[in-house]
Amino acid sequence: MNTAERKNLMSEVGNFVRFIISELKPKGKILTPFNVITGAIILAGGVLIVIRFVKGLGATTNLSQDFPWGIWIGFDVMGGVAIAAGGYVIPFMVYILGLEKYHPIVRPAVLTGFLGYCFYGGALLLDLGRPWHVINPLIGNSFGLSSVLFLIAWHFFLYTICEFVEFSPAITEWLGWKRIRQIVGGLTVGAVIFGITLSTLHQSALGALFLMAPTKVHPLWYTNLPVLFFVSSIFGGLSMVIVESSISHKVFQVDPEHHASFDDIVVGLGKAAAGTLFLYFTLKIISIAHGNHWHLLNTSMGHWYLVELIGFVVIPCLLFTYGVRTRNVKLIQTVAFFTVVGVLLNRLNVSIIAFKWDAANRYVPSWMEIVITLAVICAEMWAFRWVVNRMPVLTEHKGWEEEDNVVQMKKEVA
Amino acid sequence: MRRRDFLKTAAISGGALLTGGLASAGTLKSAQDVFNEMASVLVDTTRCIGCRSCEEACAEAHGLPVPDIDDESVFERHRKTDPNHWTVVNRYETEKGTVYAKKQCMHCNQPACASACLVKAMYKTPEGPVIWRGNKCMGCRYCMISCPFDIPKFEYDSPNPRIRKCIMCYERLEKGEQPACVEACPEEAIVFGKRGELLEEAKRRIYNNPDKYVHHVYGEHEVGGTGWLYLAAVPFEQLGFPTNVGTRPYPELTKEFLYGVSLVLLIWPAFLLGISHARREEVKKEEVKKAK
Ligand code: SF4
Ligand code: SF4
Secondary structure, three states, rough: OOOHHHHHHHHHHHHHHHHHHHHOOOOOOOHHHHHHHHHHHHHHHHHHHHEEEEEEHHHOOOOOOOOOOHHHHHHHHHHHHHHHHHHHHHHHHHHHHOOOHHHHHHHHHHHHHHHHHHHHHHHHHHHHOOOHHOOOOOOOOOOOOOOOHHHHHHHHHHHHHHHHHHHHHHHHHOOOOOHHHHHHHHHHHHHHHHHHHHHHHHHHHHHHHHHHOOOOOOHHHHHHHHHHHHHHHHHHHHHHHHHHHHHHHOOOOHHHHHHHHHHHHHHHHHHHHHHHHHHHOOOHHHHHHOOOOOHHHOOHHHHHHHHHHHHHHHHHHHHHHHHOOOHHHHHHHHHHHHHHHHHHHHHHHHHHHEEOOOOOOOOOOHHHHHHHHHHHHHHHHHHHHHHHOOOOOOOOOOOOOOHHHHHHHHHHHO | HHHHHHHHHHHHHHHHHHHHHHHHHOOOOOOHHEEHHHHEEEEEEOOOOOOOOHHHHHHHHHOOOOOOOOOHHHHHHOOOEOOOOOOOOEEEEEOEEEEEEEEOOOEEOHHHHHHHHHOOOOOEOOOEEEOOOOOOOOOOOOOHHHOOOOOOEEEOOOOOEEEEEEOOOHHHHOOOOHHHHHHHOOOOOOOEEEEHHHHHHHHHHHHHOOOOOOOOOOOOHHHHHHHHEOOOOHHHHHHHOOOOOOOOOHHHHHHHHHHHHHHHHHHHHHHHHHHHHHHHHHHHHHHHHHHO
């Protein structure tokens, strides 16, 4: 390397570092109510996390020998992963089914998925008693191959990489790395296919975890767990995409063309959600019939089951259908919100509420568990905002397309 | 094309990686013989006098706080094991009067805890005892979710928490000694031996005293058989034993799912690729039509 080259390189690196530093600074007003409130929660959560690691799980959580898993698993991981499912559902619709209409929401959906796994999967570290061994399932000589959790560990790891690859075009555009953009762009379809496969498996695997507790999970929820978890992740993910995009469209800058197609997209997603909700409902009924659990419906747990099934499956399904018929975007967005709540409730039911439903000492989360959970959610929103304000997520990256088209044409000619 | 090859290899190796260990779990031809050779303990609750010597011996053997065994008040409630008490003797009022029953890890033949553990920290030793290995455990507590007897216990108050439970005095067995509790029992209510022999002994006792015992050895078939076997004069639910755990080994509960996983890993990518190709052709045709 001669001096000129070296100088060149140095200045490149310098520019890069300067760019990153300037991007790290917050954009927009700092002291907004949103920032103040979420900032306070994150700060409080941070302090509590320190206490958790210094004093152990007992000091911060209400976990017990009878209830080893609380909301950090039941809500953050189980629920968070389910509603992050948009990260595979939308790419499936666009890259596999070729439904180009949904292209504008691929990136936000993948970003939501990616951050969801980073933060809610990351919340798992808080819950692990011995997190310094978290790498053991990946390296090491002690693969617990018969464990569903082993599969989940691997899948979380691989899937997060897939989501990163799928999102990386946006990162390279932001950094202006054109050559790398082309390379990672070429990986997209592979990553999508691998990602969908992994998602199918670990979404259902989260349900399969509880197959090991046949005497502890209430029979109404126990039957057919893996399939039900998978199907509910689909409408959970779809609904979350609707909710997230309707918020994004109010809060962030969006391309005008996107605005135009936005209603169409929401209606389409609502239709897909209605369809999968109906499928889910059918599966639920089959599961009750399969286990012949009709008589259990008329117990107090059965009533609670019906609240979940009717209030958060049947009614959303009908309202989605109605909203799609009448093209009522507002209605669809509202129903999507309740569907998300319903999926979260289902995960809580399986992992906490219907888990040892007849135990004398029930688990109720401590305020510290709740604050830390909120802090994780707030931190994720900050990360989302940071990315969206910098990278071409809701907006199209301008400038490269024409050249790209030329390249594309050349390729096709050749 | 290259991509497809990559996916294929990934799927195959992934399938093997994620599910390959399964085959070895339940398909051993002479599994029963293997289990029969394993270290095992027989508890005859008709002999137990509730002296709690076993609790004391256990605590001493493992450096746990030694309980005051003259304190009768502990019998007022049905205790569970905890990180500092790996075995407890409980008192039950039954149709045939007061009965004492010692509880601890059952050392299952095919333990739920070990099959659930993603790092093999919970481990069924070839000798029989199910032990916990701290250098592997990440503290996920899935073993606690899975154990049908709620035995693994977690040190919630420690920043460096361990899973604690009876390990059948594994170190003592390695030295050729008996479990501490067995040695301490003044009534020979607990005896140590090979599982096959103890099973025979249990059946002999039932056969010789058909009126004294219920005709059931708890642990012979429960959850696919356990290393600890129990005899009793009254039905076992009266002694606080779960009777809804079935006879199917727990690892089998997720076996089908894990088989399904390797299938999906093989089929899904090809299937998705196929759809996406077909759809792309369709879209192209539509575009051509439109152009015309
Ligand atoms: S009783 Fe529970 S902890 Fe003991 S070996 Fe069986 S599954 Fe494992
Ligand atoms: S807590 Fe430890 S021993 Fe139990 S399943 Fe998790 S890693 Fe295995």
